[in-house]
Amino acid sequence: MTKRTLKKAAAILLPVCLIAGSSVAWVVTRTPSSPFDGVASSEKPSAELIARGEYVARLSDCVACHSTPRSAPFAGGLEMATPMGSIFATNITPDKETGIGSYSLADFDRAVRLGVASDGHRLYPAMPYPSYGKLSQEDVSALYAYFMHAVPAVRQESKHSEIPWPLNMRWPLALWNAVFSGTDSFQPQASRDPQWQRGAYIVQGPGHCGSCHTPRGLAMNEKALDDSSPLYLSGALLDGWYAPSLRGDSNTGLGRWSEGDVHQFLKTGRNKHAVVFGSMAEAFNNSTQFMTDDDLKAVAHYLKSLPGDPERDGPPYEYDAASNRSLALDQRANFPGAQTFMAKCSSCHGEDGRGQGQWVPPLAGSASSMAKENASSINVTLNGSARVVADGVPDAYRMPPFRKQLSDQEMADVLTFVRTSWGNRGGGVKPDEVKELRERTSPASSNAIILQMR
Incomplete structure (x- = not known):
């Protein structure tokens, strides 16, 4: 969603919320119920329950948002940029003063599944509680046991958001939740295996x-x-x-x-x-x-x-080898981007655009080259890709950033060439589109690591 679209949404939704405020106060002020209300938290959960909670935390990828490479796992601090301003992931370690150490099981359930903190304030849906609402009670209990009994407590104050008033008011989120957020656990379909x-x-x-x-x-x-x-x-x-x-x-x-x-x-x-x-x-x-x-x-x-x-998707992709003729030495000058492709891209992705097996992905027929949205094509070319770490071993092949090597025009030309060659139907890229992403993004970290959860 663009900043312009978001401003339009705010212009529509904010006045409606303000006008309707008195009549919906009960939605805003009431504390949502939890199936764990009145349930005492276990003082000594089993090792099996804690292990299950750690696995659910991996499934949920909690560590990626609530950590930074320079801080302890789950201590928060990760900046999340939004068109309204930056918000920061919170400390979810069991520290009683700066984390969630004082949360009951019901408090934890409300925060994870319903987007409501223990003091009643609403969480921004950057926390994916619309999805977490489908978590089973067993998995919520296991998550709670893991965070309270296996994650080390870290004293670290959570940063305040940088969203300006009046967009930073939290109470309209109660209305947002009522309309857009599901609260029912996952319901199996009897007809499925x-x-x-x-x-x-x-x-x-x-x-x-x-x-x-x-x-x-x-x-x-x-x-x-x-x-x-x-x-x-x-x-x-x-x-x-x-x-x-x-x-x-x-x-x-x-x-x-x-x-x-x-x-x-x-x-x-x-x-x-x-x-x-x-x-x-x-x-x-x-x-x-x-x-x-x-x-x-x-x-x-x-x-x-x-x-x-x-x-929506169009006719199935078919490889077009005729595009390779434009890469011939005597033809490159006639095709903007062809010379840059041969100099910067072909040694890895192949002159035919088909890549190098599983190690270097193909550009011919790739989703990013077929999609009308060109953000991924631009972003990964500008900033490269983060290091992939599998089984603790960093990868040897990764996309380097070209933001310092190619101008906006050169990058637009080479991406237009890629997205319109070999049967790709993604379409062209304009220099202004490259410039816009260049200004609001930064190179991917070359030191990506697996965050150790404990």
Whole structure:
């Protein structure tokens, strides 16, 4: 969502919320109920429950948002830029003064699933509680046991948001939650097999895949929270990246991937179609590689059950070898971007754009080259990709940043060449689009690490 669109949304929603404030005070001030109200917290949870909680925390990728590479796990401080201003992840260690050490199980449940802190203030939906609302009571209990009894307490004050008044008022979020946030736990579908059910639970709930891969509405709400809508996981632009469709779209989604391809991608961070980059690199480094094979296969099974939209996605991709003629030495001058491609890109991605197996991804037919949204193409070329760390070993091949080597025009030309060659239908890139992302992004860290949870 662009800053202009967000301002329009604020201009519409804020006056409505202010006018309606007195009549909806009960929504704003009441404390949502929790199934754990009145339930005493266990003083000594079992080792099995704590271990389960640690695994659920991995599924939920809690460490990626509530930590920084320079701080203790879960101590908060990560800056999240929004069009309204920056917000900062909070300290969720069991420190009683600056963390969540004073939370009861019911308080914890309300914060995780309903977006309400123990003092009653509403959390910004950067915390993916619309998805976490599907967590089972068993998993919430396990998470609580892990955070309270296995995560070291860290005294670190949480930073205040930098969102200006009146957009920083929290009470309208109660109305937002009532309209856009689901609060029911995951409901199995009797007609589906157990593997599908498990995959659906992980994707819709703790995995919160829709937070990035589902398009958002005017109020920054996810347009769908489950597969009852064809918009769910159909691709979305967020934070300078385009998170592609996870549905059966053959061009911009997983239509050409097998279940085995999906499993390999989540387990190793790469396959013959793609290598993780952008926000997905963080999700892999800190979450998906730690999942069990059974859960990874369940996720793959579920995702491959989601149909694509041929009308939106267009005719299936076919490789066009004729594009290679423009790369001939005597032809490059006639094709803007061709010379830059040969000098900067071809040694890794191949002169034919087909990459180097699972190590260097293809540009021909890639989702980022087929999608109309060009943010990912620009962002990864400007800033490179974060280091992928699999089984504790950093990768040897990664996309370097070209922001200091290529001008806005040169980058627009080479990306236009890539996105219109070999059958790619993503379309051109304008220098102004490169300039805009250059100004609001920075190079990916070359020191990406797996954050140790304990």
